Amino acid sequence: MSNAYYEKIARINLTTGEIKAEPLDLEVAKKFIGGRGLGTKILYDEGVAAVDPLSPDNKLVYITGPMTGSNSPSSGRYMVVTKSPLTGMIACANSGGIWGAKLKFAGWDALIVEGQAPDWCYLNIEDDKIEILDAREYLGVLSEELDDKLKEKHGAECSVLNIGPAGEKQVLLAAVMNDKDRAAGRSGTGAVMGSKKLKAIVVKATRKQLDVIADVDALKEANKACLKIMTDNPLTGAGLRALGTASLVNVINGIGALPTKNWQESYCPTADQFSGETLAEKYLVKPGACFHCPIACGRIIKHDDKVVGGPEYEPLWAYGSDCGNDDLYTIDEANRLCNEYGLDAIGVPCTIAAAMELYQRGFIKEEDCAGVPLEWGSKEALIEWTKRMGDPKTELDWLMSSGSARLCEHYGHPEFSMSVKKQEIPAYDARAIQGIGINYATANCGAAHVRGYMIAPEVLGIPAQLDRTVTDEKAGWAKTFQDLTAAIDSMGTCLFTSFALGAPEYASLLNAATGTNYTPEELLEVGDRIFNIERMFNKAAGMKPEDDRLPKRLLTEPISNGPSKGMVSKLDITLPQYYAARGWVDAFPTDETLKKLGLDECIGK
Amino acid sequence: MIEVRFFATLRTDRGKITQVPAEEVSTAGDLLRRFEIPAEEVAILLINGFHSKPEDAVKDGDVISLFPPVGGG
Numbered sequence: 001m002s003n004a005y006y007e008k009i010a011r012i013n014l015t016t017g018e019i020k021a022e023p024l025d026l027e028v029a030k031k032f033i034g035g036r037g038l039g040t041k042i043l044y045d046e047g048v049a050a051v052d053p054l055s056p057d058n059k060l061v062y063i064t065g066p067m068t069g070s071n072s073p074s075s076g077r078y079m080v081v082t083k084s085p086l087t088g089m090i091a092c093a094n095s096g097g098i099w100g101a102k103l104k105f106a107g108w109d110a111l112i113v114e115g116q117a118p119d120w121c122y123l124n125i126e127d128d129k130i131e132i133l134d135a136r137e138y139l140g141v142l143s144e145e146l147d148d149k150l151k152e153k154h155g156a157e158c159s160v161l162n163i164g165p166a167g168e169k170q171v172l173l174a175a176v177m178n179d180k181d182r183a184a185g186r187s188g189t190g191a192v193m194g195s196k197k198l199k200a201i202v203v204k205a206t207r208k209q210l211d212v213i214a215d216v217d218a219l220k221e222a223n224k225a226c227l228k229i230m231t232d233n234p235l236t237g238a239g240l241r242a243l244g245t246a247s248l249v250n251v252i253n254g255i256g257a258l259p260t261k262n263w264q265e266s267y268c269p270t271a272d273q274f275s276g277e278t279l280a281e282k283y284l285v286k287p288g289a290c291f292h293c294p295i296a297c298g299r300i301i302k303h304d305d306k307v308v309g310g311p312e313y314e315p316l317w318a319y320g321s322d323c324g325n326d327d328l329y330t331i332d333e334a335n336r337l338c339n340e341y342g343l344d345a346i347g348v349p350c351t352i353a354a355a356m357e358l359y360q361r362g363f364i365k366e367e368d369c370a371g372v373p374l375e376w377g378s379k380e381a382l383i384e385w386t387k388r389m390g391d392p393k394t395e396l397d398w399l400m401s402s403g404s405a406r407l408c409e410h411y412g413h414p415e416f417s418m419s420v421k422k423q424e425i426p427a428y429d430a431r432a433i434q435g436i437g438i439n440y441a442t443a444n445c446g447a448a449h450v451r452g453y454m455i456a457p458e459v460l461g462i463p464a465q466l467d468r469t470v471t472d473e474k475a476g477w478a479k480t481f482q483d484l485t486a487a488i489d490s491m492g493t494c495l496f497t498s499f500a501l502g503a504p505e506y507a508s509l510l511n512a513a514t515g516t517n518y519t520p521e522e523l524l525e526v527g528d529r530i531f532n533i534e535r536m537f538n539k540a541a542g543m544k545p546e547d548d549r550l551p552k553r554l555l556t557e558p559i560s561n562g563p564s565k566g567m568v569s570k571l572d573i574t575l576p577q578y579y580a581a582r583g584w585v586d587a588f589p590t591d592e593t594l595k596k597l598g599l600d601e602c603i604g605k
Numbered sequence: 606m607i608e609v610r611f612f613a614t615l616r617t618d619r620g621k622i623t624q625v626p627a628e629e630v631s632t633a634g635d636l637l638r639r640f641e642i643p644a645e646e647v648a649i650l651l652i653n654g655f656h657s658k659p660e661d662a663v664k665d666g667d668v669i670s671l672f673p674p675v676g677g678g
């Protein structure tokens with residue numbers, strides 16, 4: 001019976017060269033949906049939590065969800081799930097483009113890559129056939145160029161996922177890139193690929209659409225209803241297409257929550273110079289869309305004589321105010337370099353910002369900087385240090401490419417690393433927006449904004465406007481957002497659809513596609529289960545309760561300027577409330593909670 | 606004076622920023638009417654950086670920021 005899965009996972013051992021097709025366990029798929037949930041479940045069961053992330057024992061799961069490749073709106077997502085070398089915990093980096101849909105069209109729900117190749121290789125997938133090919137000639141090739149070369153070799157209709165020089169060198173901030181400018185960006189998934197000597201995965205599929213939908217007519221109806229809601233919604237119907245995520249620069253600065261100079265300030269008077277409005281006015285060619293996406297939030301920009309993927313809100317902020325810079329051209333160039341070298345365009349600029357504070361305070365000396373001092377706003381520093389972090393050579397290059405936590409610890413000042421679980425915090429000051437701090441502190445992948453986007457209710461008024469300055473009810477909201485996000489991610493649907501859709505709509509899509517009969521409440525419970533198995537993975541990996549924290553600066557240094565001046569994060573109030581809402585004690589689920597969620601395999605662990 | 610800042614599509618035909626004599630308006634809604642902006646087109650209305658409603662009072666020295674639906678991640 002059709003159920004939106006091809007019921008087939010490829011297990012590829014790069015040490016032995018063995019490739020085998022394994023059946024998907026449909027009972028497990030029902031409990032964890034796919035994508036993020038199923039990927040984590042596979043790694044948990046196979047004992048990956050205990051391994052060295054950069055050893056052959058780690059595994060890389062490239063996984064789609066049941067909706068990936070379907071005709072549902074914004075359904076082109078795939079995820080790279082592995083043990084992160086940056087955080088030492090679960091990594092689930094989520095990306096769009098078309099690569100994920102093509103993997104599904106080729107008939108694979110997921111790839112599990114194990115071991116370590118004897119020499120550099122890449123995978124070539126053509127429907128059922130998977131082969132391991134020699135990649136030695138591609139060593140050192142930048143990501144976009146490699147995409148072109150592999151398309152030349154295997155045909156323009158294929159889709160390419162790869163790592164740049166950063167991943168090859170196992171840089172802890174290395175991303176997995178696909179379709180040139182899409183990234184499974186965070187937590188160092190590119191370094192794990194590099195550790196396996198796996199340079200790329202090329203996918204070609206004969207199929208052009210999914211032919212395993214459980215109820216085609218019901219899905220058509222559900223798609224139509226969801227598309228109407230999204231089209232009628234001013235944000236998913238028009239706002240994101242017009243200005244992209246970059247439109248947030250002025251909003252977040254307007255409320256005084258735009259971290260500036262490594263979070264020493266939270267308001268940047270010249271933010272409009274690198275805003276979505278200015279990006280559209282000066283460089284935008286057209287909006288860009290991933291597979292089957294009506295939102296089209298991507299920015300296709302003119303940069304010198306090229307047309308390239310432009311920066312999202314996060315790199316605009318991180319290479320902008322966080323580094324004391326307001327030159328948009330420099331941000332465009334630095335963002336392009338992140339794509340070319342295969343780097344996390346949040347982690348890299350945030351680490352440069354931390355290094356600039358270390359330089360400001362005299363801990364990094366001018367003579368350490370090999371001719372490019374880490375001065376606030378230096379355009380040369382932003383460009384040159386991005387290149388150095390993408391292809392490190394000196395001791396400081398390597399330290400910086402390992403992220404701000406390791407960098408600042410090296411200099412004896414961990415307090416200047418604005419990170420959680422060693423992953424850099426995204427672009428919203430948690431002192432000015434109380435609920436987002438809960439998510440930063442508790443996200444299983446380390447600091448993240450896309451594990452429960454509390455900015456929606458606290459700033460954008462979606463689905464209701466909450467007072468950003470208070471803690472009331474934020475713990476419950478954060479949990480619900482985290483659970484719904486886990487379900488959406490696992491379906492293979494883009495999280496941005498949730499600006500318009502809610503749990504009832506997602507349940508209708510999933511039920512039609514897979515033949516399940518989830519109520520909205522049950523779908524949220526699946527999300528809860530997924531969030532908890534991630535947490536149990538982290539526990540097995542050695543996570544401690546004190547890892548659920550925020551940097552001292554956010555708790556004890558009041559915001560120094562702008563509309564939110566004087567505010568601090570009140571995580572001491574919200575975190576216990578959050579644990580109570582989750583059924584956790586000291587950061588971990590009780591056996592009773594695990595039992596309730598059907599996670600019997602985790603009880604007593 | 607009251608400073609009014611326009612963002613995203615609300616900048617079309619209005620520019621980025623303007624000043625309005627405080628005595629000519631009493632609420633944020635007065636400003637919307639003055640600039641012919643239907644209230645439903647404003648998704649975020651900030652007075653001095655804090656979310657506000659059209660009926661909220663404005664006074665000399667305030668900064669009003671007006672955004673259409675915007676967002677992202």
